[in-house]
Amino acid sequence: MTVSTPSVNKLVIIGIGLIGGSLATGLKQRGGCREVIGIARNQQTCADAVRLGVVDRAYDNLEAIAGELTAGDVIFISVPTLSVDLVLSQVRELISPDVTITDGASVKGSVQKAVERIYGDVPAQFVPGHPIAGSEKSGVTAANPDLYVNHRVILTPSAETGAAHLQRVTTMWQTVGAEVLEMSVAEHDDVLAATSHLPHAIAYSLVDTLAQDIGNPNIFRYAAGGFRDFTRIASSDPIMWHDIMRANKDSVLTALDLFIDNLMRLRSSIESEDSDYLLEVFTRAKTARDHFTNMLTKES
Amino acid sequence: MTVSTPSVNKLVIIGIGLIGGSLATGLKQRGGCREVIGIARNQQTCADAVRLGVVDRAYDNLEAIAGELTAGDVIFISVPTLSVDLVLSQVRELISPDVTITDGASVKGSVQKAVERIYGDVPAQFVPGHPIAGSEKSGVTAANPDLYVNHRVILTPSAETGAAHLQRVTTMWQTVGAEVLEMSVAEHDDVLAATSHLPHAIAYSLVDTLAQDIGNPNIFRYAAGGFRDFTRIASSDPIMWHDIMRANKDSVLTALDLFIDNLMRLRSSIESEDSDYLLEVFTRAKTARDHFTNMLTKES
Incomplete structure (x- = not known):
């Protein structure tokens, strides 16, 4: 314009x-x-x-x-x-x-x-x-x-x-x-905690788990392109993200707790070999994610 | 060739x-x-x-x-x-x-x-x-x-x-x-659990958290490109990933537990406003991820 x-x-x-x-x-x-x-x-x-x-x-x-x-x-x-x-x-x-x-x-x-x-x-x-x-x-x-x-x-x-x-x-x-x-300010901060701040916390923590907690110094050698995409946001500016996590503390903790609960349910279903639950979550997530991508594609 | x-x-x-x-x-x-x-x-x-x-x-x-x-x-x-x-x-x-x-x-x-x-x-x-x-x-x-x-x-x-x-x-x-x-078979399964199976479990669980547990039907509307990259692997075939989680159960659970521990430490540091810990993790992860990307770039 x-x-x-x-x-x-x-x-x-x-x-x-x-x-x-x-x-x-x-x-x-x-x-x-x-x-x-x-x-x-x-x-x-x-x-x-x-x-x-x-x-x-x-x-x-x-x-x-x-x-x-x-x-x-x-x-x-x-x-x-x-x-x-x-x-x-x-x-x-x-x-x-x-x-x-x-x-x-x-x-x-x-x-x-x-x-x-x-x-x-x-x-x-x-x-x-x-x-x-x-x-x-x-x-x-x-x-x-x-x-x-x-x-x-x-x-x-x-x-x-x-x-x-x-x-x-x-x-x-x-x-x-x-x-x-x-x-509203409150809706903005909740929405961004879920769609942006939570994914950044997860990406940083995942890369740190591999770099720090897994006992294999060559671990990144075997990662493929999916891992590169998945962790791209972990290359973001640490000071900026430190500030955001502190400034939006309450909404970030709420979103993190929802995610940790969801992940713990997934963990249990892997442990108990609950095929129905695994397929339900993976299928629901794929459907939601494909829908989101189609939405973005139509716009641009 | x-x-x-x-x-x-x-x-x-x-x-x-x-x-x-x-x-x-x-x-x-x-x-x-x-x-x-x-x-x-x-x-x-x-x-x-x-x-x-x-x-x-x-x-x-x-x-x-x-x-x-x-x-x-x-x-x-x-x-x-x-x-x-x-x-x-x-x-x-x-x-x-x-x-x-x-x-x-x-x-x-x-x-x-x-x-x-x-x-x-x-x-x-x-x-x-x-x-x-x-x-x-x-x-x-x-x-x-x-x-x-x-x-x-x-x-x-x-x-x-x-x-x-x-x-x-x-x-x-x-x-x-x-x-x-x-x-060896054992090393392969541990390495892939960390670099591939764990990220897929996390991506599926994150998208499911947003689709299912966050009470905002428009939540994906506000997600940006970083979210699209981060969740790309959640569009993978659910049956294939169900099979992998079951077949590599023990190594996946080990990697998941290391990640959940790391994420819980990050959660605590956000709650207690521990700036030193947040900056340490974010900086370490960024360094590891940038190093990994440079490695891939040099190869291709």
């Missing part, structure tokens, strides 16, 4: 990694903003982002540009989940209430708590969001202008969220090819 | 699915045998296999061709693991001791027991094998002549295995592009 009048004037990306960098290049390429400014603590990241054309300008601090931001500008916070607090404190101190603020954190409950703690309530200018896209690659060099095409972005606005701010953020994501959905 | 003198005269595939069909087309295409004969209970499968050019001839019973087989011919048994027994009984009754027999079952302990029960010992003509390749697709229509290129085939010969038979099977797999390794 190419827009003739950009929905965003200046786009400020705080934290220039895969998620922020992909939004920056995607929006610029489609004429969805007039300028992209990057903010990163690391000066090398700033230099790389400018050199790669991901941003037009970059600074290692928000103060440098805070004064020039006004209505129509959007700040996108895409730092690791547990660093959102620190960034929000600076934003509250430096940024005008006319500027639209959104974020890309994978857990929305912890962001909402941070906003309430820092602002006293959730200000109209803040539109919590989460693009459901990613890669086991990370960093500004992995930025991809088409990362969000045919992906979903979930926004979790509250009654206080300003309509114009919500519309601006919605249009911004649609411009880079995403489908925008809205749901 | 194209051979001027075929190492195999007639190749007989018993069970014409993905595994047998891929060996048949791969070997024929590379001149590694003079003729391929398919045996399948289902007459439609026989007709499809001939029509698709996967085999030269096909029959719904072994009796039809048993008399014409002699030294230099190879029988490849590629039926579901728990059907190997029945096939072996017919093979013992009908097939000359000069014919080389091998198989593709994912579990070697159960095959060895079946052979010992049916033959009294492991005959020199029998070379147990397992090509570590596959796909979530199955059936003769999925047959792929390049399925085994750069994949490993594990053979588990015993002291009684005839050298000429072992050499013929080794050359056959090398001709279709595979690397052939030898190990």
Whole structure:
């Protein structure tokens, strides 16, 4: 979707990694903003982002540009989940209430708590969001202008969220090819715990079991392509996933307990050679998974 | 690798699915045998296999061709693991001791027991094998002549295995592009339990948890590409995997218990917010997984 009048004037990306960098290049390429400014603590990241054309300008601090931001500008916070607090404190101190603020954190409950703690309530200018896209690659060099095409972005606005701010953020994501959905913070965190955070916990634990607990140093030599696909997400950034597991602790534990119960039933059925149960679970899972794949195929 | 003198005269595939069909087309295409004969209970499968050019001839019973087989011919048994027994009984009754027999079952302990029960010992003509390749697709229509290129085939010969038979099977797999390794039956079953059977049990159980135990009928709508990769193996054939879980019960339970212990430790560390442990596991797993991927990349 190419827009003739950009929905965003200046786009400020705080934290220039895969998620922020992909939004920056995607929006610029489609004429969805007039300028992209990057903010990163690391000066090398700033230099790389400018050199790669991901941003037009970059600074290692928000103060440098805070004064020039006004209505129509959007700040996108895409730092690791547990660093959102620190960034929000600076934003509250430096940024005008006319500027639209959104974020890309994978857990929305912890962001909402941070906003309430820092602002006293959730200000109209803040539109919590989460693009459901990613890669086991990370960093500004992995930025991809088409990362969000045919992906979903979930926004979790509250009654206080300003309509114009919500519309601006919605249009911004649609411009880079995403489908925008809205749901409550609690539903978002439960859904993502099940479909994303739980699979990551399992993948990390499986690879760690093989690397650490199975007494065969050559074990990975005998793994095939299915194992490579199955464990791809275990190559994700450890700090990012540490933050997510902590920030979404309650929902992750609920999902983990449901999975552990299901796995223990499967274990019992293997031990007792309960063919009916094994076939029932495998067939039900295959049906659900094939249905999910057909759904994805139809969309893209 | 194209051979001027075929190492195999007639190749007989018993069970014409993905595994047998891929060996048949791969070997024929590379001149590694003079003729391929398919045996399948289902007459439609026989007709499809001939029509698709996967085999030269096909029959719904072994009796039809048993008399014409002699030294230099190879029988490849590629039926579901728990059907190997029945096939072996017919093979013992009908097939000359000069014919080389091998198989593709994912579990070697159960095959060895079946052979010992049916033959009294492991005959020199029998070379147990397992090509570590596959796909979530199955059936003769999925047959792929390049399925085994750069994949490993594990053979588990015993002291009684005839050298000429072992050499013929080794050359056959090398001709279709595979690397052939030898190990003991027990090591094979432990290694595959960890790298293949355990991941399949986990993937089936995870998808079943989402489909069955999480109270959200739209849950799969919010899953992203990482979930699709992670759960690909849950689209595998349920009967095949039921058979494997039963046939390799002891090794699967051992691997499952190691995984459940590791996952319970991870669960505790999320509950107690033990950042050090979380980062340690995630970093160790990422390192092991990246190392494994680099290993695969270098090979292909």
